[in-house]
Amino acid sequence: MTSHARSFPPAFLFGAATAAYQIEGAAHEDGRTDSIWDTFSRVPGAVINADNGDVACDHYHRYQDDVALMKDLGLQTYRFSTSWSRVRPDGGPVNPKGVDFYSRLVDELLGADIKPWLTLYHWDLPQALEEKGGWANRDTAERFRDYALTVHDTLGDRVGVWTTLNEPWCSSFLSYTAGAHAPGRQSPRDGLAAAHHLLLGHGLAVEALRERDPALELGITLNLTVAKPVDPARAGDVDAARRIDGQFNRIFLDPIFRGSYPEDVLQDVAAFGLTDFVHEGDLAQINQPIDTLGVNYYHGDLVSDRPAEHPLLAQAPTSRPTRSPYPAADGVFDHPQGLPLTAMEWEIQPDGLRELLVRVNTEYAAPTGTSLYVTENGAAFDDVVAEDGSIPDVRRTEFLTAHLGAILDAIDEGVDVKGYFYWSLMDNYEWAWGYEKRFGIVRVDYETQERFVKDSGRAYADIIRNRAIS
Numbered sequence: 001m002t003s004h005a006r007s008f009p010p011a012f013l014f015g016a017a018t019a020a021y022q023i024e025g026a027a028h029e030d031g032r033t034d035s036i037w038d039t040f041s042r043v044p045g046a047v048i049n050a051d052n053g054d055v056a057c058d059h060y061h062r063y064q065d066d067v068a069l070m071k072d073l074g075l076q077t078y079r080f081s082t083s084w085s086r087v088r089p090d091g092g093p094v095n096p097k098g099v100d101f102y103s104r105l106v107d108e109l110l111g112a113d114i115k116p117w118l119t120l121y122h123w124d125l126p127q128a129l130e131e132k133g134g135w136a137n138r139d140t141a142e143r144f145r146d147y148a149l150t151v152h153d154t155l156g157d158r159v160g161v162w163t164t165l166n167e168p169w170c171s172s173f174l175s176y177t178a179g180a181h182a183p184g185r186q187s188p189r190d191g192l193a194a195a196h197h198l199l200l201g202h203g204l205a206v207e208a209l210r211e212r213d214p215a216l217e218l219g220i221t222l223n224l225t226v227a228k229p230v231d232p233a234r235a236g237d238v239d240a241a242r243r244i245d246g247q248f249n250r251i252f253l254d255p256i257f258r259g260s261y262p263e264d265v266l267q268d269v270a271a272f273g274l275t276d277f278v279h280e281g282d283l284a285q286i287n288q289p290i291d292t293l294g295v296n297y298y299h300g301d302l303v304s305d306r307p308a309e310h311p312l313l314a315q316a317p318t319s320r321p322t323r324s325p326y327p328a329a330d331g332v333f334d335h336p337q338g339l340p341l342t343a344m345e346w347e348i349q350p351d352g353l354r355e356l357l358v359r360v361n362t363e364y365a366a367p368t369g370t371s372l373y374v375t376e377n378g379a380a381f382d383d384v385v386a387e388d389g390s391i392p393d394v395r396r397t398e399f400l401t402a403h404l405g406a407i408l409d410a411i412d413e414g415v416d417v418k419g420y421f422y423w424s425l426m427d428n429y430e431w432a433w434g435y436e437k438r439f440g441i442v443r444v445d446y447e448t449q450e451r452f453v454k455d456s457g458r459a460y461a462d463i464i465r466n467r468a469i470s
């Protein structure tokens with residue numbers, strides 16, 4: 001069998017992503033104060049092994065070595081987030097030592113010819129703001145705009161790409177409704193309030209940053225899914241898929257790109273008061289033109305309004321019985337598709353990425369002239385260190401290659417996907433899973449903080465060098 005190489009467009013950017021709380025450590029240094037994740041990780045039972053981000057990958061002290069590693073891998077761009085609690089501890093005035101860290105990091109990246117891709121909010125709200133109501137409090141949106149401007153004061157001259165939020169679905173529904181992430185609240189109403197205020201914060205920050213500098217590339221990153229009905233001919237299944245699509249995708253995409261919440265979603269969540277939080281002018285504020293849309297894709301969803309009875313269920317014991325903690329998803333059941341699983345027990349479904357990119361481009365990005373990037377995609381596997389010290393993570397290489405192939409398929413269908421960030425550069429604090437799940441193309445030994453490039457990292461470096469997969 002011969003396999004032919006498939007090339008990426010000349011301007012396509014290859015990168016890797018991380019987030020502040022997951023890698024930095026130095027949680028109590030240089031003036032940083034608690035974020036909601038510091039607090040949440042102390043709640044008994046909230047995080048596996050009660051792991052926290054106090055040390056994490058110690059990136060705060062090792063960023064120079066980490067940038068050197070990125071350069072060795074040939075990364076063209078690096079997506080990281082700034083910690084609000086470092087930059088403005090307790091949400092208060094600027095902390096010069098905190099912003100200085102990011103300033104040094106950015107200089108290091110630029111010195112290595114790696115394009116910095118900055119995300120302002122990757123889930124780590126200052127605890128002091130949570131105590132004032134967190135994202136369920138409208139005022140947090142304004143505080144977010146102020147924080148964005150503070151980061152811009154220091155980095156605006158050197159960072160061109162600014163992402164407001166990472167995955168507002170997670171910072172609202174997973175955090176304020178399902179209680180699985182910080183701050184661990186369990187209220188459909190608070191989840192919806194949080195979703196709206198996150199969107200508002202996005203709109204306020206985009207407007208303020210745009211006013212500062214029209215040349216900035218501004219955008220947002222969403223975790224989107226492809227929701228399919230188990231039986232496309234069954235009304236209950238089709239409606240379950242519609243609701244998941246509404247609750248994951250359109251509840252964010254529509255306000256951002258069209259300036260309105262979808263009618264069907266408003267009906268689905270009517271009991272939880274979303275419209276109570278929407279003030280006159282909010283939707284116009286949210287509907288700012290943006291330059292980039294980041295898509296984070298991990299897996300799709302096959303859903304029904306009936307529990308899975310499929311024989312495959314026995315082979316996929318983790319198939320969530322219900323998504324009922326999420327507003328509008330009451331009584332929706334996830335069904336296993338029988339696809340191979342990652343260590344998170346997420347099904348591996350590369351073609352879902354192609355389908356998602358085509359759909360999002362057609363309906364939202366292309367009509368508004370917004371560029372599409374895959375800002376996260378990756379997998380946890382149970383890595384094994386071989387006797388010679390190598391980490392032969394063949395399945396991660398296959399995962400990476402298959403998803404890059406799906407991006408090329410989308411490009412072949414006319415979608416101008418402009419770049420890809422593997423999640424993650426290195427193993428790190430996997431939120432409620434602590435350090436148990438490893439997503440990196442670089443292994444971290446948490447005892448010694450040594451980094452070891454996995455085989456997938458070498459494979460990715462080859463892909464970047466060749467600008468092709470084979």
Ligand code: GBH
Pocket residue numbers: 019166167170223296298320376423430431439
């Ligand atoms: C990303 O979120 C994060 O941005 C990143 O910080 C994290 O480390 C990485 O992925 C790996 O987890 O069906 O209710 O179980 C993950 C996005 C969205 C993926 C929800 C799993 C399943 C939700 N996640 N999805 S549920």
